[in-house]
Amino acid sequence: MFSKIGYCLFSIFCTFFVGSIFSQTIESEFSFATNFEVRPTFVEGSNPYFVNAGKWIYVGKTADFDEPGIYFYDTVSKQKIYKAIPLESYYQAHTADFLGQIETKGKRLPLTVYEFLFYEEANGRAGFVLENKAKSSKAKKYFYVGWDLNSNSIDVVEPIYEIPEEDKKSFAQSSYIGYSAKDQSSYFTFAVDADLKDDESEDVSAYIYKIQNQNLTKLKEYRSKFYPYTPDFHPESNQIVIAAYAEAFQNRNPQGYLFQLDSNTFQSFSIPSVPYGICFSKDGKSLYMAAADTGEVRVYNTTNLSDVKKSKWGTHGHKLGFWKDGELVWVRNSGLHIYDPKTLKQKKVIPTKKFYKNHVNVSGSAFVPFQKLLLRNILEDPKGGASNRVLVAE
Numbered sequence: 001m002f003s004k005i006g007y008c009l010f011s012i013f014c015t016f017f018v019g020s021i022f023s024q025t026i027e028s029e030f031s032f033a034t035n036f037e038v039r040p041t042f043v044e045g046s047n048p049y050f051v052n053a054g055k056w057i058y059v060g061k062t063a064d065f066d067e068p069g070i071y072f073y074d075t076v077s078k079q080k081i082y083k084a085i086p087l088e089s090y091y092q093a094h095t096a097d098f099l100g101q102i103e104t105k106g107k108r109l110p111l112t113v114y115e116f117l118f119y120e121e122a123n124g125r126a127g128f129v130l131e132n133k134a135k136s137s138k139a140k141k142y143f144y145v146g147w148d149l150n151s152n153s154i155d156v157v158e159p160i161y162e163i164p165e166e167d168k169k170s171f172a173q174s175s176y177i178g179y180s181a182k183d184q185s186s187y188f189t190f191a192v193d194a195d196l197k198d199d200e201s202e203d204v205s206a207y208i209y210k211i212q213n214q215n216l217t218k219l220k221e222y223r224s225k226f227y228p229y230t231p232d233f234h235p236e237s238n239q240i241v242i243a244a245y246a247e248a249f250q251n252r253n254p255q256g257y258l259f260q261l262d263s264n265t266f267q268s269f270s271i272p273s274v275p276y277g278i279c280f281s282k283d284g285k286s287l288y289m290a291a292a293d294t295g296e297v298r299v300y301n302t303t304n305l306s307d308v309k310k311s312k313w314g315t316h317g318h319k320l321g322f323w324k325d326g327e328l329v330w331v332r333n334s335g336l337h338i339y340d341p342k343t344l345k346q347k348k349v350i351p352t353k354k355f356y357k358n359h360v361n362v363s364g365s366a367f368v369p370f371q372k373l374l375l376r377n378i379l380e381d382p383k384g385g386a387s388n389r390v391l392v393a394e
Helices: 004-021 087-093
Strands: 024-030 043-051 056-061 069-074 079-084 111-120 125-132 140-148 153-163 171-180 185-193 204-212 215-224 229-234 239-243 255-260 265-270 277-280 286-290 296-301 304-312 317-324 327-332 335-339 346-351 366-368 372-377 387-393
Touching: 043 111, 043 366, 043 372, 056 111, 069 111, 087 153, 111 171, 111 185, 125 153, 125 185, 140 171, 140 204, 153 185, 171 239, 204 239, 215 255, 229 277, 239 277, 265 304, 286 317, 317 366, 317 372, 317 387, 327 372
Parallel strands: 171 229, 277 317
Antiparallel strands: 024 387, 043 056, 056 069, 069 079, 111 125, 125 140, 140 153, 171 185, 185 204, 204 215, 229 239, 239 255, 255 265, 277 286, 286 296, 296 304, 317 327, 327 335, 335 346, 366 372, 372 387
């Protein structure tokens, strides 16, 4: 039996231990539900991410039938911010470049913000991928659009791809890769599958683009069995990694690609299934990948991709990243599972029930590497928007 002194010491130890496990600060919290009744409308995005030097979070856009616009959450002022995109004025001055016309009912413009890419006040630039489709046609055009924030005008519209009227099988997809503050450049992928029902042939044409100021450059074109998936960018070492989605039972042998921009080296390599977790080490010498369906984790040496270390973590993870030095976080529905990046041994767990009362699915969580984590639960309020917490490790 414990003495009173022993019990007190034990209580103090437990208090200290629990405090060290749950050592993080909730910087801010917010939730915005899709709302078609207000003007401008708000459609919640499924993959929010940090923009504007990490101060803002892209959270969604307006509905197709409304004026083109995008929404952010300001982590400093704790306010939702709306920015209207001056697309209609550009369209009216350049109608011959686009399919379709302005409609009086339903969707007004034949233009859709297909993939928002970046918004940076420091250099006064924003950009996105635009889809153009006429109401009475199946033909589609895709453009990169550059937005001058200082003059609030569209000053770059570059064609990317066109799907003709007679093509009934092709489907296009675009993904944001990342932004480099040091050279004020943004990167994204654009890919077209010639036949979505065909899993065997290498009929995905994929492209990697770089945007710097008003210049769009196609850096790479390649063929694959897979759409580019969960890409990531390491700005310090100028490396891009692109994964592919395949579930373990499909036995499709998914391939990833490492693109080292400084040497223009593009390498393919074997990756785990359902790679929801992807991140680089701080120096860019290690690349981590974690599989959501099997829990497998791999660490690749980026100078020699055949040098791979493997381990087994838990399943149902949705994001992998560092929120501070020495703490690699596998964000799972059950909790924030924190690992030593060298040994791959688990150091501690912060249960998601610490932040949420109901069911938990952390899909759409995001990191500012080595700074903070946006923890997102899409099930906290089934009738409302996702419940978001911005966490900073102490």
